[in-house]
Amino acid sequence: MEDLLFDFISKYISLSEDEKNAIISLDIFRSVKKGTILLQEGQNSKESYFVLKGCIRTYYVLDGDEKTTAFYTEMDALTPHCVTSKTPSQYYISCIEDSILLISNTDMEEEVNTKFPKFDVMCRTFSSELLAKNKVDFDEFKTSSPEQRYLNLLQKRPDLIQRVPQHQLASYLGIKPQSLSRLKARILEKDKG
Amino acid sequence: MEDLLFDFISKYISLSEDEKNAIISLDIFRSVKKGTILLQEGQNSKESYFVLKGCIRTYYVLDGDEKTTAFYTEMDALTPHCVTSKTPSQYYISCIEDSILLISNTDMEEEVNTKFPKFDVMCRTFSSELLAKNKVDFDEFKTSSPEQRYLNLLQKRPDLIQRVPQHQLASYLGIKPQSLSRLKARILEKDKG
DNA sequence: CTTATTTGTTAACTTAAGTGAACGAATCTA
């Protein structure tokens, strides 16, 4: 399982065996059961997540119902807003599949970054990459209709549509579950006709 | 005008007079006329922008019409996607008011960051802050209706509604200009009734 | 200053999403 992480890191920096061992000795790999809530609304947390296997999602509870805003799957990283802002979290994070996560906390990161400065460089690169990606995703969302968003997702993350409950997928697409059902039926009709 | 920048920077790090002078000597302050196109679709650019005064917007041209995705006003920073990805830009950036911008390029930044390591630290902090902010904005967009988005904007960036053309504002809200007009009329009706 | 062009609004009509309810299928859970 560590190999997955090191393969990922190797895209940014190269690590010596010593450095790899140092990371392993941090003991940050965690097996998390489906359904586990990693972060709750109102909570203050210093934990960041990196998904090695499985899927976690972020969601708000507004007027009593859940609004799913993101899914994180293999090789996705998530630093919750509350960690950077140091304010209570506005949203929940839950594990929707049995997963293997890398869970780090801010204090530990500072220590590692001091010990291995190139780690710091990697994180900086990674963060600006994520920012750019997030903006593009936002742009795509803004400039397309629910139907286009669904078709887009079918292209870019076809696995999500299979592995994620439809009602969660619906709010991720910014619509109601009934609208997603209808929209899918509409697309099927078009393909036939 | 430099003071605006240094006030902003002082929120992250403190600068000596020498360091301030070094920044000024980079000669990165630019006056830009309304209507100027800073970046075009298909272009490769290494320039990043920081708005000291005025307003710039990013927009795509899809099926022949403009889709505005963001407005950057005083103290907002923008590193276009093409700069980080090193691929041709998918969108345009234009100046919608006479503005004063700080325009830097990647090469210059590297030089400055080597000379003043604390600058590098600042950028890292700033970038992860922006990422967090961008995610929250995306979440808000996803979880709300066009009308809610408009009301939200009225709260958070009331100036935008005044200074920005309505048809650009409409696509920023993910709707057509006609829908924005209607939506505003609807809100006025409600306030009366 | 006059003419074009762009912009914002309104209106009538079409299309798609929201809402509330119903119902089988899948999935917990005891």
Added chain:
DNA sequence: TAGATTCGTTCACTTAAGTTAACAAATAAG
């Protein structure tokens, strides 16, 4: 495994956004 809950879909109806067109107001161009 029996009963309860959750989930996905369908339907009828409501509401709001998309579309096309028209027109006045503001802005730009000559």
